[in-house]
Amino acid sequence: MPELPEVETTRLGLAPAVVGRRITRVVLRRPDLRWPIPPEIPALLPGLRVLGLRRRAKYLLMDLEPGSVLLHLGMTGCLRVLEPGVPAGPHDHVDLHLDSGQLVRFTDPRRFGCLLWQPGGEVHPLLRDLGPEPLGPEFDGAHLFRRSRGRSQAVKTFLMDQGNVVGVGNIYAAEALFRAGIAPDRPAGGIGRVRFNRLALAVKEILAQAITRGGTTFRDFQGPDGRPGYFVQELLVYGREGEPCLVCGSLLHGTRLGNRASVWCSRCQK
Numbered sequence: 001m002p003e004l005p006e007v008e009t010t011r012l013g014l015a016p017a018v019v020g021r022r023i024t025r026v027v028l029r030r031p032d033l034r035w036p037i038p039p040e041i042p043a044l045l046p047g048l049r050v051l052g053l054r055r056r057a058k059y060l061l062m063d064l065e066p067g068s069v070l071l072h073l074g075m076t077g078c079l080r081v082l083e084p085g086v087p088a089g090p091h092d093h094v095d096l097h098l099d100s101g102q103l104v105r106f107t108d109p110r111r112f113g114c115l116l117w118q119p120g121g122e123v124h125p126l127l128r129d130l131g132p133e134p135l136g137p138e139f140d141g142a143h144l145f146r147r148s149r150g151r152s153q154a155v156k157t158f159l160m161d162q163g164n165v166v167g168v169g170n171i172y173a174a175e176a177l178f179r180a181g182i183a184p185d186r187p188a189g190g191i192g193r194v195r196f197n198r199l200a201l202a203v204k205e206i207l208a209q210a211i212t213r214g215g216t217t218f219r220d221f222q223g224p225d226g227r228p229g230y231f232v233q234e235l236l237v238y239g240r241e242g243e244p245c246l247v248c249g250s251l252l253h254g255t256r257l258g259n260r261a262s263v264w265c266s267r268c269q270k
């Protein structure tokens with residue numbers, strides 16, 4: 001599943017080809033992805049210039065004058081910039097043609113992604129209750145400390161709650177907790193400021209690192225240039241259950257928290 005670094009990698013790859021361009025034509029090959037695609041999209045977009053391409057959590061917002069196209073890659077979605085004439089396959093659901101001659105193609109075999117419309121001056125309901133961006137200044141140890149008081153929830157589940165901070169998925173939560181030395185099942189409300197400072201820093205470092213490597217996800221993810229992400233080579237705990245900890249050598253445990261697989265080291269993480 002594309003996580004925040006993959007979405008940011010996609011944004012960085014698309015922006016130079018898209019921003020400042022006019023959309024000339026929209027091809028919808030089906031009426032819905034996870035949700036119906038607003039039927040007015042093919043008539044609304046042509047002629048409009050792309051003013052910017054932003055990311056909020058794992059959503060991409062393509063800003064046009066009357067509003068923004070809101071995109072999510074779901075489990076298996078990808079957005080690529082293509083030269084004209086590349087034949088569409090069965091999972092190529094949307095093409096946005098640009099005045100450069102290129103097109104942006106949205107491919108999504110499992111169709112958990114979405115293409116929606118956010119009118120100018122409004123915030124789409126999907127974006128309303130999101131916590132701060134993990135790489136922004138609002139997200140730090142003090143924020144986690146405040147949000148967690150009185151919470152008995154496991155810290156890993158707490159960290160993956162989009163209301164507390166956006167875009168920290170299972171891989172990055174496991175890795176950040178390992179780097180911060182915090183056991184994933186520890187109640188969030190019992191963790192002190194200093195340890196939360198360490199955790200917030202670990203989240204920022206690991207996401208920034210993953211973005212510079214072009215994302216992580218091994219199975220399906222390819223960047224807009226068709227290259228896979230390479231961060232997987234630097235994962236210390238995720239996917240390594242039963243293997244030796246790379247720091248202390250003891251065997252890594254697998255457990256389930258909030259119905260997600262969690263791998264951790266009981267010697268390095270307390």
Ligand SMILES: [Zn+2]
Nearest residue numbers: 245248265268
């Ligand atoms: Zn260890």
